[in-house]
Amino acid sequence: RKEVEQDPGPFNVPEGATVAFNCTYSNSASQSFFWYRQDCRKEPKLLMSVYSSGNEDGRFTAQLNRASQYISLLIRDSKLSDSATYLCVVQNTGTASKLTFGTGTRLQVTL
Amino acid sequence: EPEVTQTPSHQVTQMGQEVILRCVPISNHLYFYWYRQILGQKVEFLVSFYNNEISEKSEIFDDQFSVERPDGSNFTLKIRSTKLEDSAMYFCASAPPDNLDTQYFGPGTRLTVL
Numbered sequence: 001r002k003e004v005e006q007d008p009g010p011f012n013v014p015e016g017a018t019v020a021f022n023c024t025y026s027n028s029a030s031q032s033f034f035w036y037r038q039d040c041r042k043e044p045k046l047l048m049s050v051y052s053s054g055n056e057d058g059r060f061t062a063q064l065n066r067a068s069q070y071i072s073l074l075i076r077d078s079k080l081s082d083s084a085t086y087l088c089v090v091q092n093t094g095t096a097s098k099l100t101f102g103t104g105t106r107l108q109v110t111l
Numbered sequence: 112e113p114e115v116t117q118t119p120s121h122q123v124t125q126m127g128q129e130v131i132l133r134c135v136p137i138s139n140h141l142y143f144y145w146y147r148q149i150l151g152q153k154v155e156f157l158v159s160f161y162n163n164e165i166s167e168k169s170e171i172f173d174d175q176f177s178v179e180r181p182d183g184s185n186f187t188l189k190i191r192s193t194k195l196e197d198s199a200m201y202f203c204a205s206a207p208p209d210n211l212d213t214q215y216f217g218p219g220t221r222l223t224v225l
Contacts, residue, residue: 032212041200041221042219043218046213049212087154091212097159097167099144099146099154099214101153101154103153104153
């Protein structure tokens with residue numbers, strides 16, 4: 001089983017749509033969770049951390065279900081500029097330990 | 112806003128040659144990392160470095176790889192004898208002392224081994 005599993009997509013949605021991405025992770029000892037965004041041939045950039053209580057940043061909402069080892073990202077009112085690959089990332093126990101990336105879900109927002 | 116920088120942006124080399132990829136982490140950061148991403152694949156951890164020592168390394172990081180912080184600003188990744196399968200984007204990252212869970216990535220070096 002992959003450590004971090006995501007639907008690769010692509011998700012093609014019109015501007016203004018709401019889109020949701022899901023991710024599962026296999027290591028129950030994972031401590032920290034993130035969504036990163038990666039544009040084509042660019043570096044990953046932190047979008048948001050994910051907490052058990054759920055967290056929201058503008059149009060983006062992230063949720064974590066530790067019991068199911070499941071992470072989600074919801075994007076409301078999609079913009080053309082949201083087109084990118086969204087990477088689900090987990091970090092295991094230990095200070096500043098390595099990040100483990102999923103393969104990413106590609107989003108294409110169209111007019 | 113401070114950024115992680117990497118040079119060169121693109122390196123082309125012949126199989127068997129040595130390459131050194133350079134990174135300048137953000138100045139007050141203490142933890143440094145190298146990751147790689149083969150085209151079309153996921154980002155993979157190579158090595159982490161703290162207090163002038165390797166903290167953690169992956170199976171990929173074999174004897175052909177080494178890291179060094181030769182001075183107070185640079186962090187380098189050396190591949191001693193490159194193979195075709197080393198062709199990838201190599202990302203350097205660093206983490207600040209007050210938020211060790213957040214890693215900031217540089218723009219990457221695209222390594223092409225011919």
